[in-house]
Amino acid sequence: MSVDLHDRLLSVIGALVRWLVYAMLLLPAIIVVATSLTPGTTLTFPPPGISLRWYIAAWESSLFMNALGLSLKLAALATVCSLVIGLAATFALDRHAFRGRDLIQSFLLSPLLIPTVVLGLGLIQFFVWIGLNQTFAGLLLGHIVITLPYVVRTLTASMVLFDRNLEQAAMSLRATPTTVIRTITIPLLLPGIISAMVFAFVTSFGNVTLSIFLSYEDKITLPVHVLTYVEQNYDPLVAAVSSIVIFVTVLTIFLADRLSGSKPVI
Amino acid sequence: MQAQNVVVSFKNIQKTYGGVKAVAAISLDIRKGELVCLLGPSGCGKTTTLRMLAGFIDPTGGDISIEGQDVTKLPAYRRDIGIVFQNYALFPHMTVAKNVEYGLVNIGMRKAERRERIQDILRRVELQHLSDRYPRALSGGQQQRVALARALALQPKVLLLDEPFSNLDAQLRVRLREDLHGLIKSLNMTTLFVTHDQEEALTLADRIVVMNQGLVEQIGSPEEVYDAPASRFVAQFIGTCALLEGNIDGSGLFTSNGGLRLPTKANPGPATVVVRPEFVRRADELATLQAHHARVEASDYHGHVSRLQLSIGYDQLLMDARFPVGMKPQRGDTIKIAIDPGGVRVVPNQV
Ligand SMILES: Nc1ncnc2c1ncn2[C@@H]1O[C@H](COP(=O)(O)OP(=O)(O)O)[C@@H](O)[C@H]1O
Ligand SMILES: [Mg+2]
Numbered sequence: 001m002s003v004d005l006h007d008r009l010l011s012v013i014g015a016l017v018r019w020l021v022y023a024m025l026l027l028p029a030i031i032v033v034a035t036s037l038t039p040g041t042t043l044t045f046p047p048p049g050i051s052l053r054w055y056i057a058a059w060e061s062s063l064f065m066n067a068l069g070l071s072l073k074l075a076a077l078a079t080v081c082s083l084v085i086g087l088a089a090t091f092a093l094d095r096h097a098f099r100g101r102d103l104i105q106s107f108l109l110s111p112l113l114i115p116t117v118v119l120g121l122g123l124i125q126f127f128v129w130i131g132l133n134q135t136f137a138g139l140l141l142g143h144i145v146i147t148l149p150y151v152v153r154t155l156t157a158s159m160v161l162f163d164r165n166l167e168q169a170a171m172s173l174r175a176t177p178t179t180v181i182r183t184i185t186i187p188l189l190l191p192g193i194i195s196a197m198v199f200a201f202v203t204s205f206g207n208v209t210l211s212i213f214l215s216y217e218d219k220i221t222l223p224v225h226v227l228t229y230v231e232q233n234y235d236p237l238v239a240a241v242s243s244i245v246i247f248v249t250v251l252t253i254f255l256a257d258r259l260s261g262s263k264p265v266i
Numbered sequence: 267m268q269a270q271n272v273v274v275s276f277k278n279i280q281k282t283y284g285g286v287k288a289v290a291a292i293s294l295d296i297r298k299g300e301l302v303c304l305l306g307p308s309g310c311g312k313t314t315t316l317r318m319l320a321g322f323i324d325p326t327g328g329d330i331s332i333e334g335q336d337v338t339k340l341p342a343y344r345r346d347i348g349i350v351f352q353n354y355a356l357f358p359h360m361t362v363a364k365n366v367e368y369g370l371v372n373i374g375m376r377k378a379e380r381r382e383r384i385q386d387i388l389r390r391v392e393l394q395h396l397s398d399r400y401p402r403a404l405s406g407g408q409q410q411r412v413a414l415a416r417a418l419a420l421q422p423k424v425l426l427l428d429e430p431f432s433n434l435d436a437q438l439r440v441r442l443r444e445d446l447h448g449l450i451k452s453l454n455m456t457t458l459f460v461t462h463d464q465e466e467a468l469t470l471a472d473r474i475v476v477m478n479q480g481l482v483e484q485i486g487s488p489e490e491v492y493d494a495p496a497s498r499f500v501a502q503f504i505g506t507c508a509l510l511e512g513n514i515d516g517s518g519l520f521t522s523n524g525g526l527r528l529p530t531k532a533n534p535g536p537a538t539v540v541v542r543p544e545f546v547r548r549a550d551e552l553a554t555l556q557a558h559h560a561r562v563e564a565s566d567y568h569g570h571v572s573r574l575q576l577s578i579g580y581d582q583l584l585m586d587a588r589f590p591v592g593m594k595p596q597r598g599d600t601i602k603i604a605i606d607p608g609g610v611r612v613v614p615n616q617v
Contacts, residue, residue, distance in 0.1 A: 165355035168322050171342040172349045173369030173420065183368075187359050 029246050036239035043236055054240035064225060064241050071222040072248070075205040078143035082200050083193065085144070086151030094159045105152075112149045119145065120213030127214075134216040142214045146207060147200035154199055158192025191260040198256040202249050271298045272334075273456040274319065274424055279328035281314050288314045290480035291328070296424070299454040301447075305467040306477035307503065312460040315477075316426050319458065321345045332423055343372075348417030349426040353433070354409045356401035362388070362412050363397040369420040387415045390449060407438050414446070418453065425450065425457045431466060443470060464504045468492065476500050498613055501540040508583045510539045514612070524580030526558070528605060532612040543573060545609020546585035549602035557602045560585075562595045576603065 031045050036054055038047035058064050093105055111119060123142050124133060132138035166188065170180045186193070211221040220228075222245060229238050274296040281289040289311040296302045304312040317323040319330055321342030329338050337345050357365050363384055370380045388394040391411040401409055410430055417425060430446070431439045447470055450457050461467055467474050468488045476483040476491055476499075484496035495501035498509060512522035514537045520528045528539060549557035560576040560583065571586040572594055585603060595601050 163353070163355060165351045165353060166357060168320070168342065169349065169351060169355040169416075170357070170368065171322075172320055172345075172347055173416065174343050174372040175368070176343055176372075179372060184357060 032239050033243045033246065036236055036243040038236050038239075041235060043234060043239060054236040055244075057237050058240045058244065061237070064222070064237075066218065067220055067222040067225040068241075068244065070219060071205055074140060074143055074221060075201045077140055078147050078204040079197050079200040081140070082144050082147040082151045083197055086148055086155055086196065087193075090152055090155040090159055094156065105156075108152045109149045111145050112153075116146065116207075116209035120210045123210070124213045136219060139211070139214045139219060142210050143204045143207065146210055147203050150199035150203055151196040154196035155189070155192055158189055162188060194256045194260045198253055201252050205248060205252075206245065272296070273298050273300075273332065274458065275329075275331045276315075276319070277329045277331075279315065279318060279330060280326045281311070281318060281323060282326045287480045289318070289325075292475075292477075292482055293328075294475060294482070294485065296456055296458060298456055299451075301450060301457045301459060301470060301472045303459045303461060303467040303471035303474050304477055305461060305464060305471075305474050305504075306483075308462055310477045311480040312462075312477060313428055316349075316428055316458060316460050319424070320347050320349050320426055346420075346423045347426060348420060348422035348424070350410070350413045350417050350428065350430050352429045354401075354413040356409055356412055356416070358401055361398050361400055362393060362404070365401070365412055366416050366419050369416065373420065383419055387419045390418075391415045391445075406434050407442055410434065410442065411445075414449070418449075418455070423456065425455050427457065427459045429461055430459075431461075431463075439466075446470075468504070474504075476503065478503075494611060495540060495613060498538055501611070501613055506543060506584060508541045508543075508581075509613075510541065510581055512537060512539065520610075520612070522581050524578070526578055526581045528610050529607050530610060530612050538613045540611040540613055541583055541605060542609050542611075543584035543586040545606040546576070546583055546587075547604055547606060548587060549604045552604035552606060555604040555606075557604050559600055560603045562597055562599045562601060564597060565595060567594070574601075576601075578603075 034047055035043050035045050037050045037052070038044060039049045039051035039053060040047070089104075089108055093101060093108075120142070123138075123145070127133040127135075127138040127141075132141065162185075166184055167180050170184045171177075175183065206223060207221070208223045208227060211224045212227075215221060215224050222241065226238055226241055226245070229241075272295045274294075276292050276294045279289060279292045280287070292311075292315055294302070304315060306312055314323060318325050321337070321340060325338065329336055331337060332345065332347075357368065360368065366384045366387060367380055370383060375383070384397070385394065388397055391414060393408065393411055393415065396404065396408065401412065404412065410433075414430075431443060434442065443466065459467075459470065471488055473485060474488055474491050475485050478499050484491055484500045486494070486496075491500055491504055495504065501507050501509065510520075510522040510524070510526065510528075512520055512524075512526075514520045514530060514532050514534050516534050518530050518532060518534075520530050520532075520537060520539055522528075522539070528541075530537075530539070549555075558578050560578045562574055563577055563582075564575040566573045568586075571588055574585040574587065574595065576583045576585055583603075583605075589595070
């Protein structure tokens, strides 16, 4: 009886803690989205009414729209590049035992451990040295460096679970190596590939620290713009822009989840 | 060795992993329609041998040929081999029919013909009603039959099976074993089969290759390896037996180190003798033979027989026998037994 009560109490506390954590995680986003809907001219929560005027303002601000375009393009390119590099690297790491394999693995994951500020500082000096400073290529390269570890990690995890017998079975059924990759390996790794892409895209799209170092002139990403804007202004326009960032992120995850079928991506 | 009808030929095949011999040296010919079984304890190199034939592992030395063609350097997808893996390795993202169709697409077969072939093979393994299911929705036995159908659909020159029953429960195992045997024989399929289960090997195989530590201990029919084991290892691994060490004199009489005498037809010299438990009988059943007094050390009831551990002087024997109800000897009893000389085998003494 008392054990029962104990269990009951613990599960209630557990549920409470869980909801508290969810609330803490979601609350900032909810507040931002709510304030962006205000019809007034100051950031207030809760908003006194509902209007889309600040979204229209954001839409009409070429500054923010250009930055959004740049951020989307950058995130997409960084995703594709780090996926291609990451796939090649994880295949090599997973399938071949060679000298220095552990070293390369740690090297690929190291940007996760280095503070982004340090990374940015290092990259900017490096780019000045090789003449890539203040170029789009430099910005893209920097983003690939920070997205690649996520791709490698996610792909490595799904490759560990991959049954190599399936490829051998396919081979014994007359499939050439390219057919095996096309019909067995890639389809079965697809959930992993998609979640790697989501991680890469979201990481690049939301990054501030590195982009501050590598942005220049008209090539300034959306999060950096939001940050510099907030330093001078405090109007709901920035909330609307931030909400757009949130929508893009959520949409990416949602689409990826749909694409990969029944298996959850994250 | 006659060259005709040989489908698979291993010539002195070896595989070493960093100096460790997984397969030391195997030579073996498999004839058309023959069902050959590699039998041995875990880690003796069976799977490695099978995978070298399939083309998944490069041998360190030796040659493999299929129907006279040297395939040692040929990639797996050009070897014309069907394989059923221990875990079946069904493609999880394809239905049963798609799994079976996979190989047929790869060889460029036309759609109508493919459909016919799939129907035919699924009917043979009694799975046509499940053709639209995904593998995860099938029982272990059904998955095994899909794997078999998938491998057989291409009508390969050789079928390879790696412990195909090890993931099934005992009753199902026996039934599927019979089904598999019937199917393979009705197709006259040349088959190499790997197992560590001697009963499976004895019931299924036309010939058994007994392996131990990467080496072949004996190749022979099930009767040969059981009745005339070529080594102590074979005698102990296949069936149960008692082994007696001793000497054979000029007249063929074996005297064990413990003093037990048994007539043989072997040449004189030090020898090891194998006595299978079913050849140790109650003295009243073999009244013409010399009777021995044996002490019962242990007695296990197995239903159809009781297995007794006996000691005669310093020699240990096993005995399988039936006793009338209430007459079963207990531990410590002394019984009179006789040893059927037809069941006494001399094993060549290895140096
Ligand atoms: N890739 C490998 N690397 C090193 N040793 C291996 C490898 N594969 C198998 N072995 C060793 O070779 C021996 C034979 O293995 P295997 O053919 O799988 O045996 P079986 O199938 O008879 O159980 C074992 O001792 C095993 O540890
Ligand atoms: Mg094995």
